[in-house]
Amino acid sequence: MRQMLNGDEAAAIAAKLARVNVVSAYPITPQTIVVERLSEFVANGELGAEFMKVESEHSALSACIGASAVGARAFTATSSQGLMLMSEMLFVASGLRLPIVMVNANRSLSAPLSIWCDWGDSMAVRDCGWVQLQCESNQEVLDSTLQAFLVAESLSLPAMVCFDGYILSHTAEPVDVPGQAEVDRFLPPYRPKYKLDPEKPATMGAMGVPEYYEEFKFMQQAAMQAAKEELVKADNEFAKHFGRKYGLIEKYHSDDADVLLLTMGSLSSSVKEIIDRYRRRGEKVGLVKVRAFRPLPVDELIEALGHAKAVAILEKDVSFGSAGALFLDTAASFINVDKAPLMIDFICGMGGRDVDSLHIKEALRAAAKAAKAGEVKKIVRWLGLREKLVGLEE
Amino acid sequence: MKLPPGAIITEPGNSANYETGGWRSRKPEVDAAKCTGCGLCSMYCPEPCISKSKPAVVNYRYCKGCGICAAECPFHAITMVEEERT
Amino acid sequence: MMEKPFEETLVAPGHRACAGCGCILAMRLALQALGKNVIVSMATGCMEVVTTPYPETAWRVPWIHAAFENAAAVASGVEAGLKSLGKSGVKSVAIAGDGGTADIGLQALSGAIERGHDFLYICYDNEAYMNTGVQRSGATPFGAWTTTTPIGKVKRGEDRPKKDLPAIIAAHGAPYVATASVAYPVDYMNKLKKAAAIQGPTYVQVHAPCTPGWRIDNNKTIEVARLAVLTGAWILYEVENGKLNVTLKPPKRRPVADYLKMQGRFKHLTEAEIAEIQRMVDEQCKRFGL
Numbered sequence: 001m002r003q004m005l006n007g008d009e010a011a012a013i014a015a016k017l018a019r020v021n022v023v024s025a026y027p028i029t030p031q032t033i034v035v036e037r038l039s040e041f042v043a044n045g046e047l048g049a050e051f052m053k054v055e056s057e058h059s060a061l062s063a064c065i066g067a068s069a070v071g072a073r074a075f076t077a078t079s080s081q082g083l084m085l086m087s088e089m090l091f092v093a094s095g096l097r098l099p100i101v102m103v104n105a106n107r108s109l110s111a112p113l114s115i116w117c118d119w120g121d122s123m124a125v126r127d128c129g130w131v132q133l134q135c136e137s138n139q140e141v142l143d144s145t146l147q148a149f150l151v152a153e154s155l156s157l158p159a160m161v162c163f164d165g166y167i168l169s170h171t172a173e174p175v176d177v178p179g180q181a182e183v184d185r186f187l188p189p190y191r192p193k194y195k196l197d198p199e200k201p202a203t204m205g206a207m208g209v210p211e212y213y214e215e216f217k218f219m220q221q222a223a224m225q226a227a228k229e230e231l232v233k234a235d236n237e238f239a240k241h242f243g244r245k246y247g248l249i250e251k252y253h254s255d256d257a258d259v260l261l262l263t264m265g266s267l268s269s270s271v272k273e274i275i276d277r278y279r280r281r282g283e284k285v286g287l288v289k290v291r292a293f294r295p296l297p298v299d300e301l302i303e304a305l306g307h308a309k310a311v312a313i314l315e316k317d318v319s320f321g322s323a324g325a326l327f328l329d330t331a332a333s334f335i336n337v338d339k340a341p342l343m344i345d346f347i348c349g350m351g352g353r354d355v356d357s358l359h360i361k362e363a364l365r366a367a368a369k370a371a372k373a374g375e376v377k378k379i380v381r382w383l384g385l386r387e388k389l390v391g392l393e394e
Numbered sequence: 395m396k397l398p399p400g401a402i403i404t405e406p407g408n409s410a411n412y413e414t415g416g417w418r419s420r421k422p423e424v425d426a427a428k429c430t431g432c433g434l435c436s437m438y439c440p441e442p443c444i445s446k447s448k449p450a451v452v453n454y455r456y457c458k459g460c461g462i463c464a465a466e467c468p469f470h471a472i473t474m475v476e477e478e479r480t
Numbered sequence: 481m482m483e484k485p486f487e488e489t490l491v492a493p494g495h496r497a498c499a500g501c502g503c504i505l506a507m508r509l510a511l512q513a514l515g516k517n518v519i520v521s522m523a524t525g526c527m528e529v530v531t532t533p534y535p536e537t538a539w540r541v542p543w544i545h546a547a548f549e550n551a552a553a554v555a556s557g558v559e560a561g562l563k564s565l566g567k568s569g570v571k572s573v574a575i576a577g578d579g580g581t582a583d584i585g586l587q588a589l590s591g592a593i594e595r596g597h598d599f600l601y602i603c604y605d606n607e608a609y610m611n612t613g614v615q616r617s618g619a620t621p622f623g624a625w626t627t628t629t630p631i632g633k634v635k636r637g638e639d640r641p642k643k644d645l646p647a648i649i650a651a652h653g654a655p656y657v658a659t660a661s662v663a664y665p666v667d668y669m670n671k672l673k674k675a676a677a678i679q680g681p682t683y684v685q686v687h688a689p690c691t692p693g694w695r696i697d698n699n700k701t702i703e704v705a706r707l708a709v710l711t712g713a714w715i716l717y718e719v720e721n722g723k724l725n726v727t728l729k730p731p732k733r734r735p736v737a738d739y740l741k742m743q744g745r746f747k748h749l750t751e752a753e754i755a756e757i758q759r760m761v762d763e764q765c766k767r768f769g770l
Contacts, residue, residue, distance in 0.1 A: 021564035024557060050560040055591030059553035062588065065546050066521055066557025066572075072564050074557070092546050097400035156399055194402050196519045196542035196558065198570055203403040203537035205545035212534050216401050223399070401534050407492030409531065409538040414494060437665050438702050440505040441493040456493040460500035460691075461699030474699070 005175040007168035008033030010138040011077060011103040011161070014145035016047045017183040018101075021072035021190075024052040024063040026082060029115045030165040031105040034077040057082035061089040061100070068098040069204055071195040073149065076100065079165060080107035080114075083121045087128065090158075094129030094220060096204055099152035099159070099190070102130075103145060106265065106316070107165040108351045116352020117165040118316035119265070122293075123325045129220050131159035131227050132294035134264040138163075138173040143244055144291075146178075146187060147234040153190055154230050157223050164266040166352065178242055186241045224295045231292055248297035251304050253279055254286030259367045260305060260341070262330060263314040264290045267355055271314065274360045285364055290326065298333045305330070308341040309371035312363040314383070316349040323380045342370045348383035359383045414441070418459025420474040424449050428471035435463035435472060490516060495538040496530040500698030502662045502688035502705060503527055503604045507575070509662070510602055510686075513669035514676055516541055518573045519558050523551035523580030526611040526690075527604060549584035551576040552592040552601055559597045571676050572599040578619035579609040581685075582643045593652045593681040600675050601683045603645065606690035614693045618643035621713070623757055625695075625745040636748060641760065649683045650719040656682040658718040658727075662689070663705035667716060667727055674718075687714045695744020707739040712765040726768055733770060736761045 005013065012034045015023065023042070025035045041047035050067075054060040057078050064074040078086060083104055093100050106122050108114040119134075126132060131151060135141045141163045148159040163169060178186075194202060208216055231248060239245040250268070253275055254260055261271050268289040278285045288304045288311075290297070305311050315324040322328060327345035334340035346363050349355040362383060370376045387393075398404065422444070431448025443456040444463055449471070452463075464472040490511035497504035507527055511518075520543045522528045528545045531538040546554045555574035562570055574592075576585050581603040589601060608626045609615040616626040621642045625631055629638040650657045656675050660668035668686055675682035687708055689701045696704055708714035709728060713736055716728040736758050740746040749757070 022557065022560050024560070048564075050564040052556065052560050053595060054553070054556075055587060055594070059550060059556075059588050059591055062546055062550035062553035063557030063560065066544065066554035066559075067561030067564070068557075069544050069554075070519065070558050070561040070565070070567075072561035074561070088547060089550070095400060096544075096546070097402075194398070194400075194404070196544060198517045198519070198542055200404075201406040201516075201540055201542045203406070203532055203539050203543045204400065206401050206403055206532035206534040206537060207529055208401050208534050212397070212401070215397055216399075219397065219399055403532070403535055403537045405537075406540040407538060409494035409536040410492045412494040412496075412536060414496070417499060437509075438505065438662075440497060440499075440501050440508070440701075441495075442489055442508060443493055453493070458499035459698075460701070461697075462500055462701055465699040466702050 001177050002174055003177050004172040005138055006033065006170050006172045007138045007141045007163045008105065008170070009037055010142040010175050011145055012037035012041070013177055014142045015075045016041050017178065017180060018073065018146060018149045018187055020049050020075040022050045022052065022064065022067035022074045023076070024054050024060045024067065024074065025076045025078065026054050026057045026060045028057070028079050028082040030107060030169040031077045031079045033169070034103060057086040058089060061086040061093060064100045065089065065093055065096065065098055068100050069196045071190065071192045073190045074100050075102065077103045079105040080109055080121045083125060084109065087125055090125055090128040090130060093158045095216070097156040099156055101145065101148045101152055101158070102160045103141070104160050104162045105165040105169040106162050114351040117167050118350045118352070120317050122162045123317040126294055126325060129157070129224065130294065131157060131224070131231070133161050133292055134290065135161060135163040135168065136266055136268045136289065138168055139175045139244070140246060141168065142175055142177065143238060143242070143246070146183060147238050150187055150234045150237070151227060151230045155223050155227055156193070157227060167266045182241055186238065227295045228297060246291050248292040249300045249304060250289040250291060252287040252289065254288050254304055257284045257286035258309040259285045259364060259371055260288055260308045260311045261285070261314060261360070261363060262288045262290065262305065262311050262326065264293065264326065267314055267349065270355060271360055274357055274364070278364070296329050296333070301330055301333045302337055305341055306337065306339050310342040310344070310367040312344045312346055312367035314346050314348055314355065314363055318347045342376045344370060344376055345380045346383045347380065353384050355384065413455040414458050415455045418457055419477055420459045420461065421454060421457060421477045422452055422461070422463050422472045423475055424452065425471045428469045430469055432468065434466055434468065438462050438466050490540045491531070492538045492540060494536065496533060498691055500691040500701045502690060502701045503606055504530065505662050506604045506686045506688040509665050509669055510672055511541065513672040514571065514573065517569055518571045521546070521551050521555035521558055521572065521574045523576035523585060524548040525577040525580050527575065527577065529611055548580050550588045551580060551585060553588040555599045555601070556592040556595060556597040559599050572597070574599060574601045576603060577610070578603060578605040578607060579617040582618035582645050590652065593649060593654050597681055598679050599681060601681070603683070603685040604688050605685050606688050606693060608693055610690045610693045619645065622760060623746060623749055623753055625748060631748040646683070646685055646719070654683055655680045656718065656720055658684045659714065659716055660684055660686040661705050661709050661714060661716060662686060663702050663709060664716060664728065671718060693745070696742060700742060704739070704742050707734070707742060710734050711736045711739040712761050712770055713739050715764065715768050715770065717768060726770065729770055733765065
């Protein structure tokens with residue numbers, strides 16, 4: 001059934017369709033609608049879950065850990081400061097190998113305080129051992145959230161589905177909402193291998209002494225690598241049931257292009273629009289969209305980008321003192337690869353700054369210039385920066 | 395021996411494989427004649443390693459020699475003696 | 481074949497607690513009172529560390545450790561999870577030290593109580609962050625030496641009174657709040673049984689000496705804990721649906737100096753400082769009708 005839904009609503013409906021047992025979440029702009037919708041579903045009896053009115057995000061994820069440990073399907077949602085507050089527990093949830101699913105409305109980090117979109121929050125936790133997906137549309141939010149449960153539970157790894165705050169979370173788009181029966185066929189009930197049960201007492205969260213800790217971390221990494229295959233499997237399975245498929249990355253007119261753009265999330269739609277315009281004029285440019293950021297689809301990136309002369313990465317984040325995370329990961333993927341494109345890292349859209357067609361064209365021009373010159377003079381650049389305010393003269 | 399994920403331990407109480415008796419330098423000796431089997435020593439033992447019986451029986455594999463049993467026994471039936479090790 | 485000693489105890493020996501540890505005793509007595517149909521959510525701290533050095537565990541009940549400040553949050557998730565799955569007959573029990581309760585753990589505890597989860601919270605109170613080497617907590621009593629309240633020329637020990645945690649929890653309207661002591665194990669176990677039988681959030685704080693932290697001999701644990709009660713420094717009571725009931729009234733309250741002089745952490749106290757502590761204890765006892 002097709003409905004006009006914003007990203008938050010799409011996420012809430014996905015959690016409802018997934019028949020989550022426990023929702024434990026704390027409100028934070030721009031995720032609040034997720035929490036509100038879910039509490040409505042529970043209040044109406046549409047979702048037979050325990051809705052925990054937790055007093056902070058740290059407790060939200062801690063409660064999910066407790067619930068998941070006893071075999072319940074647990075769900076939370078957050079953004080920005082909330083993601084930071086629960087960040088300690090993100091690592092714990094992954095280390096405990098609990099398949100908790102969460103959605104994150106990408107929002108910039110304080111200070112200064114900002115409620116608007118960028119990827120600062122998601123990127124800050126990219127190391128935590130959660131599968132991390134970025135969504136282009138609200139349809140993708142719903143679909144990826146459903147897939148996340150399947151992937152998380154098959155691997156015993158938590159998974160987060162990220163979507164741009166306000167741009168997706170608060171913008172209504174037409175979304176195909178699957179029926180419960182079909183979702184039930186796609187996503188079976190949660191059957192944990194290990195759980196807390198007095199009939200079979202187990203200890204979770206022991207002290208990992210030096211003789212064993214490294215091995216547990218190796219196993220976590222191995223599970224994350226295995227997530228690539230599980231994500232593909234889930235995607236294929238999803239396509240069988242619902243006719244939609246996303247992949248680890250998406251190639252958009254990229255195979256025959258010398259100049260490529262690389263980005264994630266809602267920005268992909270804007271870029272596709274510009275690519276279309278260029279293609280109509282006969283200019284060979286393309287987009288590679290990354291959907292699965294963790295695990296990083298290294299082979300897919302090499303295959304998709306390797307033939308290009310220059311790639312401009314558009315990302316809404318920066319690792320202070322270094323460069324943007326998507327650029328760093330992409331560049332690193334090409335280490336020891338013979339044919340590697342030139343790369344330019346464009347930091348853009350910070351704190352909700354709009355990334356418009358002029359910005360995207362600027363990036364394309366820069367990539368084309370680099371491709372022609374065979375060199376990149378400045379690797380990290382900022383798009384849409386109000387240069388006068390920071391004392392930069394033109 | 396492959397590790398289970400997440401450092402989960404599925405054998406309850408397997409700390410019993412680690413014998414803490416090697417920690418002590420004094421050990422409790424129960425005077426069977428004085429012991430009434432009241433069980434206070436057993437109730438207060440942190441390990442636990444002394445039984446509620448008449449007389450109380452110490453499990454020396456775990457006894458750390460803290461001396462609480464001797465201190466709390468109302469009948470002074472337990473004495474802590476220096477342990478001789480070879 | 482390795483014989484399984486004391487198989488009936490739900491906290492097995494072989495744990496790495498110090499000789500004479502009051503807290504591990506509190507753990508064993510607690511599980512003895514509560515039985516095997518529990519799921520324990522424990523905070524980081526002495527008890528967590530000494531009982532679960534991978535690959536060993538002293539626990540013969542399901543047990544989870546997640547972090548330091550969230551035992552109550554994890555336990556509330558356990559409770560909600562069990563409820564959502566329609567599982568009954570299993571009690572969610574949160575256990576944390578005074579550090580993981582009074583200070584860093586207070587928010588999670590407050591939230592869990594406010595939400596009214598059916599769980600029991602046990603705070604084992606050894607009056608400092610012992611596992612990290614005896615640093616003060618909000619539950620450290622006035623005048624005590626700790627490594628972060630050392631005795632120097634300018635400052636002499638803890639200069640703040642002990643945070644009244646049971647009162648805070650009682651003020652939340654929890655149906656049952658109690659204090660206990662390892663020196664009074666039957667009273668402690670009865671209180672735990674009572675608390676566990678109540679459907680709702682309940683709280684028991686058990687005073688449990690730490691031999692290295694309090695600077696006492698290993699065999700003095702119970703004697704010191706007893707003196708805390710007999711001097712009125714630690715009062716045994718319960719608050720049941722807002723009604724206070726003192727469960728042990730010392731017939732003739734002993735001077736607090738008897739309690740303080742047994743412990744190295746108080747050995748620096750002058751007579752004037754001891755008198756000040758006596759005054760504080762007298763005031764506290766007056767409020768409880770002792």
